Structures are given as structure tokens and as C-alpha cells.
Amino acid sequence: MNILYIIDNRVAGSTVAYVENFNKNRFGNNDNIKIFNLSEMTVNQCTGCFSCWLKTPGECIFKDSMEEIYFEIVKADIMILVSPIKTGFISGKIKTFLDRLIPLLLPYFEIINNEFHHTGRYENYPILGMILERTESTEDTDINTIKKFFERFSLNFHSKVEIFDVLEKEQEVLRNVTGNI
Template identity: 45%
Template sequence: MKVLILNGNPKAENESFEDYIQKLVLELKKNGHNTTVLNLKEMEINRCIGCYSCWLKTPGRCIFNDDGPTILREYLKADFVLFASPIIMGFISSLLKSVQERCLPLVLPFLYVKNDRMQHISRYEKYPAIALLLDHSEDYDQISAKIIEKVFRSSNSRKFLFTKTMNNGPEEVAYAINSI
């Protein structure tokens, strides 16, 4: 399985986060997964400005000339994407939030009703399954984790599978991925 890890850790000095990701990658590779890690702090990612050009003027493409298209290509090629982030001020890092927002071109601007909610129509036939990996640091709390999970579960173009914290060992997270 092709696994993509979006590493949203913004601080190089957060070595325990980086070590965890490296151990997880080793576990996944031991189990035969083709694993790619995108370290978002090393990439140029402009914030979405809500211009909707990706829907109206340049369908499927953002107006910014940065690493966004690379991230979206890797996202669409993957069978599984793990969004990994420390919790900062009650939510995922701004790096990972920027990537989440830049996924807007993956859906169409048209809406339909599903389960009493408005949903966007998917632009592509296949999307990866996704999950969350949250750093269980001093900013972690159950309420924040539930809110983050609810946001990620709400997309119709993504099959959300689970949320794990770094209190779960890399082997346990790899096992959950292997079970897909």
C-alpha cells in the first residue's frame, strides 16, 4: 500500500515528534508499505486566501506557484494518508491546516445533500483513506482531539479511519494501518 505521511510538526527542536515519525516509517516499511513523508516545514505552502480560483478560473489548480501541487499529487497517488501534528492552541499546526485548506481543489464547487448535510461533489473517482496522528503533549486535551477528529470526519471525499496519539507506540499505529 502507498502511504503518505503529512508531517505537520512546525518545530525542528521537537525531536520526539520527528523520532516517532521515523520509527513509524520503519515499521511501515517492514510491513511492505511504500511510505513517503512530506515534512511540511521544509516546503513552501501559501495559505488559502479563499479566492476560489481553483474552482472557477483554474479548475483543480490553485493560483499559488508553491509546493501545493506536489502535495496534492502525492495525496491523490496514496492509498492512505496520515495527517500528523502536534496540537497547538487546541488544533492542528498551522502548517497542516494550510494543507487541509489547500485540498479545496480536490472537490468541485457543486453541492448535494447527504445525511442532512450539504456536501461537495468529488472531483476525482479515487481518494485515499485518511487518519490522524496527534502529539500527546502538554497542549493535548480530549475535547480538542474530538473537535479535530470531527473536522476531518466531515469531508465526503475522504474516508476517515481513526485517530491515534503518540501515546500509542509506532508499532500500534503501523498495526492500525496494516489492518486497512
């Protein structure tokens, strides 16, 4: 099983250690994990130019760290995002990362649950997970908003959210909102 972690943490040591421990406890001794720390990478913001759909299908105009990440996403069975909660939402780096996933979709639409959603470029997409790092100012409504946003994102990404955990600063799991894989 290929598991991909996308984290945003400027002090990555403890978060990477947590991710490795989480992975071992959740998935056993799986050596097929990749961890990308967006704080140590260059990920440009999407400009909405749609070149990835119209001029260079499936390829973003930016030649940055996302090129390597795209390749790993396509191979992944599970993709788990790890984000601090900033001003009531996921971090800007994680949001930018999600915006940059548009090349993995086609510029066409299909109807899912009576709603228009992008058509997938690939046959399979990874199962999704989100691990949030709670701060002292985080409210339950913040977590619920992020959960709903991520569920809506998963529809467009032709996937489903199967992991949604919230951590204290000490990184203890507070709750597991959805079922186990």
C-alpha cells in the same frame, strides 16, 4: 499500497523516525511511502479566490510546494497527517494544508446524509489518518474536538478516517480511537 504522510514538525528528526517506525509496524515493509514536512516547505494560505474552480479548474493559483503534494495525494491509498496540538487544535500549517485541498473537489454540491457537501473531482480519495502530538496542556476535549473536525473534513473529502492516534511527547501511542485498516 501508496502511503502519504504530511507532518508539521520543526524538529523533524524524531517525528520522521516515529513515522517510519509507525508505518513499518502498521503496514509492514512497504516501500511506497512519501513523507512531506510542511515546516520545510512553502505552503501559502488559501485566499478563497476560487480560481481553482472557476479560472483554472483543479489548479491553485499559488505555485508552491502544494503542486507536488497534490500529485501524491491523487496517487495515495492512505494519507496520514501528523500534527502537534497547538492551543487546543491542529497546527496552523496542517490547517492551511487542509484548506488548500479545495482544488481536489468540484464547485458543485451533492447531498450526503441530508447535508450539502462538495462533489469530488476524482473517483477515489485516500483513506485518512491523523496522529496528534499531545502537549502538557492538551485536554481530552481538545482531542475530541479535533477528531470531530477531522471526521467532518473527511465527508467533504469523500473519504473516511481509519487512523486516529494520540502520542505523548515521547511519541508512545496512547490510544487508537478508531479501528485498524
